[in-house]
Amino acid sequence: MSDYQDGRMGKVFLLGAGPGDPDLLTIKARNYLKISDVVVYDRLVSPDILELCPRLSQRVYVGKETGHHSLPQGEINRLLAQHALAGSTVARLKGGDPFVFGRGGEEALFLAKRGIPFEVVPGVTSAVAAPACAGIPLTHRGIASGFHVVTGHDALSSRKVEWEILSQENETLVVLMGVHSLGEIARVLMSHGRQADTPVAVIEWGTTPKQRVVTSTLSRIETKVMELGVAAPAVIVIGDVVRLRESLRWFPLESLE
Ligand SMILES: C[S@@+](CC[C@H](N)C(=O)[O-])C[C@H]1O[C@@H](n2cnc3c(N)ncnc32)[C@H](O)[C@@H]1O
Structure with missing residues (x-):
């Protein structure tokens, strides 16, 4: 049994939120979103998709405008790790696909190096x-x-x-x-x-x-x-x-x- 399954550690789901139309969110991403305790999301994630988050989940906006970073990437990485280490199921919602110009690879590497469980759910880019x-x-x-x-x-x-x-x-x-x-x-x-x-x-x-x-x-x-x-x-x-x-x-x- 893994640390996530036995509840000793949380897990980060790097979820592709798709290109904007909420119907283009995958069923897998939707299912993981529904069980998340913390949702960390970007600027291009549709408000309709955020509606799917559990009512009591904590939502953290880390969106980036062109040329402006509201939260530096290093802090986003640390935020994901911190919540997972505290036992939370974290949905990291990224516009489109997490691994297409979305810095999802950097976030996954940060988690992998620390032994924090994560899963990548591809999105429609x-x-x-x-x-x-x-x-x-x-x-x-x-x-x-x-x-x-x-x-x-x-x-x-x-x-x-x-x-x-x-x-x-x-x-x-x-x-x-x-x-x-x-x-x-x-x-x-x-x-x-x-x-x-x-x-x-x-x-x-x-x-x-x-x-x-x-x-x-x-x-x-x-x-x-x-x-x-x-x-x-x-x-x-x-x-x-x-x-x-x-x-x-x-x-x-x-x-x-
Ligand atoms: C940081 S990149 C993220 C790309 C994302 N990971 C993907 O797979 O679509 C953001 C860029 O994606 C493109 N983009 C994302 N959503 C879009 C949309 N609904 N319509 C047009 N361009 C979009 C734009 O070029 C935007 O500046």
Whole structure:
């Protein structure tokens, strides 16, 4: 019997909360959420999902705005460990999937090093859910044979990004946290050979009633996004698959383009 099962220690559940639509929370995440004593959650976790927490559970907001960290990552790690060591069942709710640009790996490592039981429940990442709800398949026979997901947050400062690979015509590029650096990303891609007329979609608040999709080309998207005041959270999709949206647009709640 484990320390968690015999009640000597709590456990941390790193739960993917999905991209925004509460119906995209997995059944497993929902079940764990319902038995939690403490819920530690991020900014993009839907209020409808928080409604599922037990009435008496303690809720701790540790959300991060772009450029502002309301609680440093080290303190979040310590908070999770502290509650688990005190015997609590902790739900660590993270937007999308915990291991996709969510620092879930760092939290899991912190717990693993201390022998604190944890479990990871994958979530539906916005990197695929937002394009799906915008009517954009990330791969499509004859158009795109694969896709890459990068963050705009540090893509431009990281020497590790292989722009030649990301600029290939038959691949789709998905950028998270990229609205502020969109113009720069577009210019770098064009300088590595991606065509200026490559279609681009920016999906704001994908999967939710606030979903808005703006489309243009690599050379024009920055201006259009600025004119329309598109802001985070948004997923950027770059590649010929964006054209399929003209035929596959289906999302009933979508607002202006
Ligand atoms: C810190 S990252 C977390 C990503 C998350 N772990 C995931 O798998 O979706 C936050 C970024 O995810 C994207 N994002 C999350 N939810 C979104 C949504 N509903 N619509 C559009 N973009 C979203 C945005 O690019 C946002 O800046």
